[in-house]
Amino acid sequence: MTKDLVGTALIFDLDGTLVDTAEDLAASMNHALGDMGFDAVAPNEVRHLVGHGARRMLMRGFEISANRDASESELDEALERFLKYYQENIADHSRPFEYVIEMIEGFRARGAVCAICTNKREGMAVQLMTTLNLDHLFETIVGADTTVAAKPDPAPVSLCLKRTGAKKAVFIGDSDTDIKAAMATGLPCAIADFGYGPLELAGEATAVFANYREAASVIENLLLA
């Protein structure tokens, strides 16, 4: 295999892009809500609450369940209960999306490096990838608490670039937050339309793909351009 992609990087968002985590996130959120005496939120609704970190997801879940805003102390309690349960059940159902690992292995064989840039806390992201036995594929994992600000701020994306040492990179994500973060860093972005969204800015993305077989050629073209 020719190492024609040395000096390039693929920077992945995590939830909804690399791994389908919605079911475990929903179960953990509903566990916290249930413990506090509130109704569960339908897992399909929880998908769309992911992408801005656990606290924001719980805040929105609370609004749906209780039909009112959560107080700061209720949110603190929900977050504590959520994190405890999630840490113990982080990969009960979470699995990488179809063909993404094969795609990553193919790019790595050609000399590209991969990184994760997520709005999960760094510790949670590392735990998830380690539990799935996928951590060895990534040069670095940057979370919402790794740099001064979370996506859509460019800081975490810039840190991924710095740590990979790449001259050329593509950001791969599933939401407007990812599109904004990639644009703010000056990177092209390829967006998974099967992720958690929202995708109101899809028109600003460099490319939108429907599965990772399609994504592979889109990303290859962007890295070789």
Ligand SMILES: O=C(O)COP(=O)(O)O
């Ligand atoms: O909201 C989260 O917890 C993380 O979401 P992300 O991996 O899509 O950035």
Ligand SMILES: [Mg+2]
């Ligand atoms: Mg995402």
